[in-house]
Amino acid sequence: MSNKEWPLYEVFIRSKSGLSHRHAGSIHAADDQMALDHARDTYTRRSEGVSIWVVRSSQIVASDPAETAAFFEPAEDKIYRHPTFYEIPEGVENL
Amino acid sequence: MNSNDALLAYVLRLGDNALVLGQRMVELVAAYPELEEELANANFALDYIGQARMFYAYAGELEGKGRGEDDFAFLRDENEYRNVLLLEQPNGHFGDSIAKLVLFEAFYLQQLEALVHCTDKRVAEIAARAEKEIRYHLRHNTQWLIRLGDGTAESHGKAQQAVDNLWRFTGELFAADEVDNVFENEFDGPDLFRIREKWYATIAAVLDEATLTMPEDAWMASGGKAGQHSEHLGYMIAEMQYLQRVHPGANW
Amino acid sequence: MYTQGLDQKDKSAPQRDTLETPEQLEAFQARIDAEEKIEAKDWMPEAYRRTLVRQISQHAHSEIIGMQPEGNWLTRAPTLKRKAILLAKIQDEAGHGLYLYSAGETLGVSRDAMVGDLLTGKAKYSSIFNYPTLTWADIGAIGWLVDGAAIMNQIPLCRCSYGPYARAMVRICREESFHQRQGFDILRVLCEGTPEQKAMAQDALNRWWWPSLMMFGPNDADSKHSAQSMAWKIKRFSNDELRQKFVDVTVPQAEFLGLKVPDDDLVYDEKSGHYRFGEIDWQEFIEVIKGNGPCNRQRLGKRRKAHEDGEWVREAARAYAEKQAAKAAA
Numbered sequence: 001m002s003n004k005e006w007p008l009y010e011v012f013i014r015s016k017s018g019l020s021h022r023h024a025g026s027i028h029a030a031d032d033q034m035a036l037d038h039a040r041d042t043y044t045r046r047s048e049g050v051s052i053w054v055v056r057s058s059q060i061v062a063s064d065p066a067e068t069a070a071f072f073e074p075a076e077d078k079i080y081r082h083p084t085f086y087e088i089p090e091g092v093e094n095l
Numbered sequence: 096m097n098s099n100d101a102l103l104a105y106v107l108r109l110g111d112n113a114l115v116l117g118q119r120m121v122e123l124v125a126a127y128p129e130l131e132e133e134l135a136n137a138n139f140a141l142d143y144i145g146q147a148r149m150f151y152a153y154a155g156e157l158e159g160k161g162r163g164e165d166d167f168a169f170l171r172d173e174n175e176y177r178n179v180l181l182l183e184q185p186n187g188h189f190g191d192s193i194a195k196l197v198l199f200e201a202f203y204l205q206q207l208e209a210l211v212h213c214t215d216k217r218v219a220e221i222a223a224r225a226e227k228e229i230r231y232h233l234r235h236n237t238q239w240l241i242r243l244g245d246g247t248a249e250s251h252g253k254a255q256q257a258v259d260n261l262w263r264f265t266g267e268l269f270a271a272d273e274v275d276n277v278f279e280n281e282f283d284g285p286d287l288f289r290i291r292e293k294w295y296a297t298i299a300a301v302l303d304e305a306t307l308t309m310p311e312d313a314w315m316a317s318g319g320k321a322g323q324h325s326e327h328l329g330y331m332i333a334e335m336q337y338l339q340r341v342h343p344g345a346n347w
Numbered sequence: 348m349y350t351q352g353l354d355q356k357d358k359s360a361p362q363r364d365t366l367e368t369p370e371q372l373e374a375f376q377a378r379i380d381a382e383e384k385i386e387a388k389d390w391m392p393e394a395y396r397r398t399l400v401r402q403i404s405q406h407a408h409s410e411i412i413g414m415q416p417e418g419n420w421l422t423r424a425p426t427l428k429r430k431a432i433l434l435a436k437i438q439d440e441a442g443h444g445l446y447l448y449s450a451g452e453t454l455g456v457s458r459d460a461m462v463g464d465l466l467t468g469k470a471k472y473s474s475i476f477n478y479p480t481l482t483w484a485d486i487g488a489i490g491w492l493v494d495g496a497a498i499m500n501q502i503p504l505c506r507c508s509y510g511p512y513a514r515a516m517v518r519i520c521r522e523e524s525f526h527q528r529q530g531f532d533i534l535r536v537l538c539e540g541t542p543e544q545k546a547m548a549q550d551a552l553n554r555w556w557w558p559s560l561m562m563f564g565p566n567d568a569d570s571k572h573s574a575q576s577m578a579w580k581i582k583r584f585s586n587d588e589l590r591q592k593f594v595d596v597t598v599p600q601a602e603f604l605g606l607k608v609p610d611d612d613l614v615y616d617e618k619s620g621h622y623r624f625g626e627i628d629w630q631e632f633i634e635v636i637k638g639n640g641p642c643n644r645q646r647l648g649k650r651r652k653a654h655e656d657g658e659w660v661r662e663a664a665r666a667y668a669e670k671q672a673a674k675a676a677a
Contacts, residue, residue, distance in 0.1 A: 006129070006661065008452065011443045025515070027131055029673065030242070037235050038131035041138050042442055046522070051492065065388045066438035067459040113425075121430070124437055125649065128657025130445050137438035144431045151427075165426045189660045196595045235491065246663025253659070317510050327453050338425040338483055346424035347483075347533075 007029045007056055011039040014051035021053050029054075101277035102215060103157045104177070105284070105317065107167065108274070108320065109218075110150030111178035114168055115328070117143030118335055119186055128189055133233060136219075140230040141290065149221045150171075169339035173328050180319040181264035183328040187257065193239045194257035201297045202268045209285035217283070223263065227278040237301050244305025251306065258302070259310050266315025269294070274320075367392055379580050384510040387453035395579055398572070399509050400454050401470075402581065404461040407447035408472035410440045411465075412646050417489060432529050433654045439522050446515040452509045466651050474632060475562050477640030484551035490530015492552075492559040492597065498527060499593050500563070503583035511561075512581075517652060531600065538604045545605075547552055552601065553609045560624075561632045563590040577646065594622045 006028040012021035013086050024043045029035035035054040045050065063071055088095055096104075120140035127133040151164035181199055186192055207229060210222035242256040269291040271279070278284035302309050318324065340345070372392055378385065385391055410635045414437050421437065424430035464470035475493055480486065501523070504516040537548040564570060564586040576582035584592075598615075601608050612625035634640065 004665065005457055006665065025446055025518075026452070027445065028129070029131065030661075031668040032533065033238060037135065037238075040473060041135040042131060044514070045134075045138065045438070061387065065390070066384070089463065118422065121434060124421055124434070125418045126653040126656070128653070128660035130411070130441055133441040134438055134445070137434055137441065141431060141434055141438070144427055145435070148427050148431075168427055169425075188656065218418070242664050242667040243660070246665075246667045247659070249659050250663030250666075334422050337423050341542065342543060345425075345428060345544055346536055346539075 007058070009035040009039070009041055009054045010057050010060060012053040012055075013039075013043055013047055013049040016050055021051065024048075026057060027054075096273050096277050098277060098281040099157070102218075102273050102282065103154060105278045106150050106154045106157060106218065108177040110147045110167060110184055111176050112156060112203070113150060115176070115178040115331070116182040117136065117147060117259045118331060119143060119182065119310035120192075123186055123187050123192065139228075139232050139235075142225075142232070146221070146225045146228070149224075153217050153221065158208040165339070169336045172283040173324055173332050174322040176319075176324065176328060176332070177322060178315055179264070179267045179329075180325055181261060181267065183319070183325060183331060184261065184264065185327055186254065190253040190262070191257045193236055193243065194261055196232065196236040197240045197301060198258075198261055198265055198298065199268070200229055200236060201301070202219045202265075202294050204229045204233050206285050209290065213278075213282045213284050215282050236296055237260050240307075243306040244302070249277050254305065258307055260308040263314060263316050266312075267317040267319060270315075270317055270320075272320060351511055376578070379508050379578075382580075383508075384513065385508055388573065394575075395456055395581075397578070398576065398581065399512065400451055400456050400461075402576075403447055403451040403454075404456075404464065405471050405473075407444045407451060407461065408465045408470055409476065410444035410447060411470045413493075414440050415646050415649060416476055416478070419480045419484060420483055420486050423483070424486075424535070436490070436526055436529065439526070443515075443519045443522070446518060447454045447512075450509075450511040450515040462654070466647070466654060468638070468647065471636065473562060474635040474640065475558050475640045476646060477635050478558050479641050481554075482512075482547050482551060484534065484547040485555065487530045487533030487548065488551035488555040489538065489542045490526055490528075491600070492530075492555050493562070494523065494526040494530060495563045495591050495597060496559050498523065499589045505594070506580075506583060508580035515526055534604055534606075538606065548604065549606050552606050557627060557631075558635075560590055560594070561628055561635075563587075563593070565629070565632075566622050591621055594624055596620050 002074070007030075008024050008026055009029055011024045013024045014021045024039075027038040027042050028036065029038045032054065036052060039052045039054050098193045117140050120136055120143065123136065124135070124140075127136055128320065147168070151167040154167060155162045178195075179199075180196060184191075184195065201328060204226065207222045209227040211219055213219050240254060243250040245251070269287045271287045275284070275287055279286060299309055316325075339345075359547070371390065375390065375392060375395070385395075417437050417440075421430065421433055424433050448461060451461055452458055459469070465472070468549075475496075475529060480489070498520070501516055501520050505513055505520055507513045507516065534548050534551070537544040567573065567585045567587045570586055571583060573582060577585070598608055598613065610625045612623070614623050615621075616623050636645075
């Protein structure tokens with residue numbers, strides 16, 4: 001049965017101008033235009049959006065949870081990238 | 096017919112069209128071919144019920160007898176309904192519903208676009224709101240008719256049959272009577288002759304893309320706009336009005 | 348609740364279980380205990396995954412089947428405003444079914460497969476939707492009692508350990524906040540109406556009260572999978588705890604409406620601050636779960652027919668999409 005299912009799409013919604021699109025959920029659709037309509041009718045029933053992106057779920061490339069440590073932990077010890085790393089001498093302003 | 100009577104009659108027709116179509120769509124709830132289409136069609140039905148409420152509320156004000164939206168919806172007999180026959184036809188299968196919606200909405204969108212510029216301010220305001228809703232419906236439903244027409248042999252056959260069956264109800268959309276004429280002349284209302292030309296071009300293009308054949312213009316059914324309906328409307332109204340009729344005067 | 352069927356035996360053979368090391372299981376439980384969320388691709392015990400698939404899909408099926416009893420009054424709603432509200436509510440249920448199927452799909456099972464299990468009768472859905480809606484007051488009772496009971500269950504699920512499920516529940520709870528109120532509002536107007544309307548409201552409470560209490564599932568002593576689900580933080584409160592909470596908040600609301608809860612044993616216990624209530628007819632509950640409720644066949648029959656009637660439509664859309672893709676490639 002499942003090979004006949006309409007493909008799965010991920011839905012991203014911009015809730016208002018100035019904000020990024022955010023993942024809202026997913027829907028099934030036979031084609032791209034239908035996917036946009038379905039995303040609209042499913043995820044913006046309460047005026048949740050001003051812009052919608054849809055993308056086939058199979059097209060998303062994701063990082064591997066098993067490699068989370070190797071992928072993300074090396075960033076953790078680079079504390080000098082954060083402003084709180086630095087001491088500001090007393091009396092210095094606007095820094 | 097004076098202009099006030101024509102305005103009231105015209106607004107009621109708009110309300111009746113919206114309600115009768117909305118009620119037909121409501122009958123289909125929990126029976127659509129896919130979950131996402133269930134949501135789409137509930138949105139569309141909500142749009143139509145909302146439009147009916149706005150038109151009826153205005154009709155009540157025009158009439159000035161204290162009737163509100165529910166009096167028009169639930170306490171009029173079928174011969175007082177003035178919707179076109181196309182909309183009261185039973186649902187049939189998904190292809191029948193889609194064909195009905197495309198044939199009607201291609202007309203209704205033109206009608207609303209014209210009404211936005213009519214001289215009655217309230218009608219123009221309601222039309223401006225409805226026009227946005229119907230523009231989306233028509234696009235969605237048109238795409239479906241194309242998918243069905245150009246899909247499988249089975250869907251093509253069903254879509255063609257649906258268009259053929261419903262075609263005889265399209266003439267009434269454009270058959271101007273006294274109400275249409277007075278409304279056009281006194282309120283700068285839609286010119287049905289011009290709307291028909293645009294409708295015909297739209298439908299021809301859609302059917303062509305859907306690889307469907309446009310039916311020959313033959314005999315056209317009419318009567319809905321004059322309160323002479325098909326047998327189907329009576330049942331729909333009896334079901335819809337049941338509670339109000341059994342409990343006269345009750346609040347809900 | 349929407350997942351009463353979980354208390355039945357888990358039949359699928361746990362083959363992958365044997366590949367799971369004690370270290371893996373321990374590390375997983377540590378994440379749960381630390382209130383970390385588990386995400387779709389994370390390592391998880393097969394039994395955890397299977398429990399979630401069953402719970403989420405049963406929850407989804409309940410939303411979809413639950414459209415029918417209310418849909419039964421959509422064409423007969425007494426005013427246009429009530430019609431619009433009811434349609435919006437039923438549409439939400441379709442949407443919630445959809446969100447939940449999506450959450451289920453993140454666990455590697457297709458919506459088609461989940462729906463297939465519903466249509467063949469393999470998967471369960473909440474027993475409550477196998478009762479008929481006989482009057483308009485039943486629409487009020489469903490909103491007030493059934494949605495009221497559902498909220499009790501669903502709010503803790505917003506903190507469920509599985510991220511996609513928890514996120515779906517957050518959206519669902521937000522959207523459902525008007526559902527219970529519209530039901531109560533229907534009954535309030537009926538209770539302030541004619542004697543016939545008030546009688547209609549009482550009759551609805553009489554018929555829906557006990558099935559609503561059954562929604563929380565068997566007593567804790569008879570609930571087989573509860574302990575594991577609690578340890579995994581899929582479930583946060585026991586069946587009996589939630590049922591008691593529901594009775595405690597609902598009885599005063601019935602009093603406000605001037606309706607009598609159909610339980611002669613119902614009494615407020617000053618000392619504990621809780622209502623004590625009579626014994627549920629568990630035989631009726633078991634029969635309904637087994638398929639012998641008043642509407643089981645009707646509900647499943649309608650769903651099957653909609654699915655079968657829609658096959659040519661879904662097929663047409665697929666065929667059209669393939670043709671268009673071929674054209675674009677050419």
